[in-house]
Amino acid sequence: MSKKDKVKIIPLGGINEIGKNMTVIEYKNDIIVIDSGLMFPEEEMFGVDIVIPDISYLIKQKDKVKAIVLTHGHEDHIGALPYILKQLNVPVYGTKLTLGIVQTKLKEHGILRDCSLNVVKPKDIITFGDIKVEFIKNCHSIPDSCSLAIHTPAGIIVHTGDFKIDYTPIDGVVMDLARLAELGKQGVMLLMADSTNIERPGYTMSERTVGETFDKIFSETKSRIIVATFASNIHRIQQIMDSAYKHGRKVAISGRSIENIVEVASELGYLKFAEGLFIDIDDIEKYKPSDIVIITTGSQGEPMSALARMSTSEHKKVEIMRDDLVIVSATPIPGNEKLISRVINQLFKRGANVIYESLADIHVSGHACQEELKLIHTLVKPKYFMPVHGEYRHLKQHSLLAQKLGMDEKNIFISDIGQIFEINENMGRLSGYVTAGQVLVDGLGVGDVGNIVLRDRKHLSQDGILTVVVTIEKETGKVIAGPDIISRGFVYVRESEDLMEEARNIVKAALEKCLKNQVTEWAAIKSSIKDDLREYLYEKTKRKPMILPIIMEI
């Protein structure tokens, strides 16, 4: 490689934010993209359904993009794929289960036929021009998850993806630490590693410990058991099924996402169970409560989920009974605490017993804690390090951890989305920026909701809107009809008749003032109405509703 040819590493998501993970690896005419994740909207992104990465940079050089390679099948790594592929239809590579989940998504979006999905196995190395991507088995809260070694002319890049080190994983195959050690020996230029759990000391417990808790609980329980968990946590589902089988219970499933994934995972051989273990949710009444386990969605308290509907007696097929045991096998994602708490309260009120994280070991994280990260750093021994998958606080802590392990701070790069990190055989440095950001998806609209629309939605949500309509005679400027004021989200109109009547007078006065001063431009008249009305309303209510003056001319 000539000195001026550099390999560029450009995160388009997942740095300084949690979610929408996407990283570009570029060398001359070849680009590969790692992951295509989505992010759930922040609280102030009113009405937005999901957030995906801005891929303008890739669109501009479509022909260079050789592939999207996927580390695993979680939404924050594959959720943007249908939207991205519609604009940039390139081959996708991933393990069997990952692509199984992707397939369901692409089918829903009606683009499955047009897409090229390529199944890989751990240890596979796929060549894209001068870039080779090697898939390395790791462990995570979804099966078939991989770390990546990207072999480039500038050296090897190791990207951990999301991972934890589980010495007793449910699928029996431990993360391929030997291969990472081998690469470390060979010499790794850059390590990009998961920072999600960097603030937690020690180790993440093995998924198997959750199974042990289930076993204990199942053996002590005579009533019906309902377990809510993340749909994609197939190992968790396997363990629930195993405990159910062991204690002579049948398993029913409720919730679309879990139904889908159980179907995919069973088909592809990722769930193993005796024939007749599953029963239809419609048939649960035919069994004694002590013979049933229901696995359900809703572990985050999502208002439309199966568990939330059970908790408010709105579920069509499952009615919570006195003494039902509900296990919420998950931890609340930040921001969801109140939702899940509401569901737990409702379940208790209906007489169910509820076991949740603060009461028993019924969940473990899928991400590595400090000691696990230390092991990876020690094995991989990279020249450069870029912490990924975290907010700035996490990236910073991860940098401090690497420094404690002896790494020089100047070889650690806290990057940002859009920022280019370039390396050749001799050096690595942050250079300029490419376009990057958030694209908001709202209904069918991808990117048509931006700052102005969001600002308006926020304003509307706080104090509502007053629409002021008046019809004016073109020639004379005289008011023919109105002014009428219609408010929404401002005050109870019935109880505020005086206020609204006075508001009308304010508008009338503003109009008369304009007429008298021969102000005839609409913009000026509207401004005058707005200003006077705003001032009056603020004085009376200390609120600032949006004011929308509309002038009709005849």
Added chain:
Amino acid sequence: MSKKDKVKIIPLGGINEIGKNMTVIEYKNDIIVIDSGLMFPEEEMFGVDIVIPDISYLIKQKDKVKAIVLTHGHEDHIGALPYILKQLNVPVYGTKLTLGIVQTKLKEHGILRDCSLNVVKPKDIITFGDIKVEFIKNCHSIPDSCSLAIHTPAGIIVHTGDFKIDYTPIDGVVMDLARLAELGKQGVMLLMADSTNIERPGYTMSERTVGETFDKIFSETKSRIIVATFASNIHRIQQIMDSAYKHGRKVAISGRSIENIVEVASELGYLKFAEGLFIDIDDIEKYKPSDIVIITTGSQGEPMSALARMSTSEHKKVEIMRDDLVIVSATPIPGNEKLISRVINQLFKRGANVIYESLADIHVSGHACQEELKLIHTLVKPKYFMPVHGEYRHLKQHSLLAQKLGMDEKNIFISDIGQIFEINENMGRLSGYVTAGQVLVDGLGVGDVGNIVLRDRKHLSQDGILTVVVTIEKETGKVIAGPDIISRGFVYVRESEDLMEEARNIVKAALEKCLKNQVTEWAAIKSSIKDDLREYLYEKTKRKPMILPIIMEI
């Protein structure tokens, strides 16, 4: 007391919810009210500033209400007081600091002169007709906090208020466990106890441990130190001041609420410090960074707080410098995790070091954990128990704890706001309900924002609004001007001209259809516009903005 006379205990807040604590104790012609707290609005209470209890029940029998007695000076116990006293001006009783804080509030609301504030000390017993209220020293995250023993003709009621058991409190006075034991021996009819930390095993650490951490950090730090904490945590502030003094640093204060409380607490003797310790925030530039500690608001990441403004370089007097040490001495209240995380990220980005709860012992809770609660139950030995201050899950867990200690489930009453619990010397039972609920405060409006307004605000926040205006000739029903469509919070209008043009055509067609079918009622015309437009927009965008048709007639 005759058999039919009963003492009624009616929570008007703080049961099945966190905050707006208020409990009514009623006997024949006497009512006393314990606490008058506020609650911060739930996420979906768009635009609402605070939530206070519905006191219709008290208003209806104004003359019976003898006093409001306060356990301590936190917002969730005194925050509603200015609003309540405006409707129900009764004498208020509380300890010196509690009333000092109340005073500041009443002054802001301009009602201080008209109110009767009565200072009590622990061990004081105040008589209100047949009801006597005894104040009992406890420990909490604010000084001068009390539990209450309410002596009634039906027996003694012990209300713990918010508390923890701190054997080494900063003010040197341990909770009066001896008095509780004495009352227990005497015989307590009903215990009402704080359930906030019921899910936490073990004990809450002493406030003093935080001081030890401060001392250690201060002794190791050469740079400027900025500590954010709750304004009302005066013991915390005392400890920061003590560490500052010990290590030769001056203290400056930033943030209105903390300035207010430091003033009140100093005046009343609750903060002790050497002369010259405090410096004006304007003078910090005159000192070396190593000689300064700034105590600030913003430990919850509140967007307008001093710390948040420092983090975004919008603070007028404090500019974050490289190597500043920022200590966030608090735990995020559920729902605030993202706000505080944002501030921490910004501070790190500006080169500060940040210490927060997951990294060091720089905060302890003010509430009792399981072992402390067991002690109280054991000392008080009540006949009946009502868990208070918690969501249903907490109340339920508290009930289970009491049962483990040997209490009969039928003597434990999980109540609800508005529900009457009545006791006489022989029995206790839940009986009917009185009016209770939430009153929403938005700006100057108290209770004028209700379900319809909130529903509209939510709708507006999701997909915005389309206003459709048309002027019609009265006689003929012919359209004279318009239809015009103005949207806010829906789509970028500039990029959606075709959509809006087509929307106008849909409205025109709807109007023509009405004219043709001789539909002349406004309501019918509006409905027709709404239906056709809604269907079209949903098909094109999968969004459902509010549609507001306005017809002007001339």
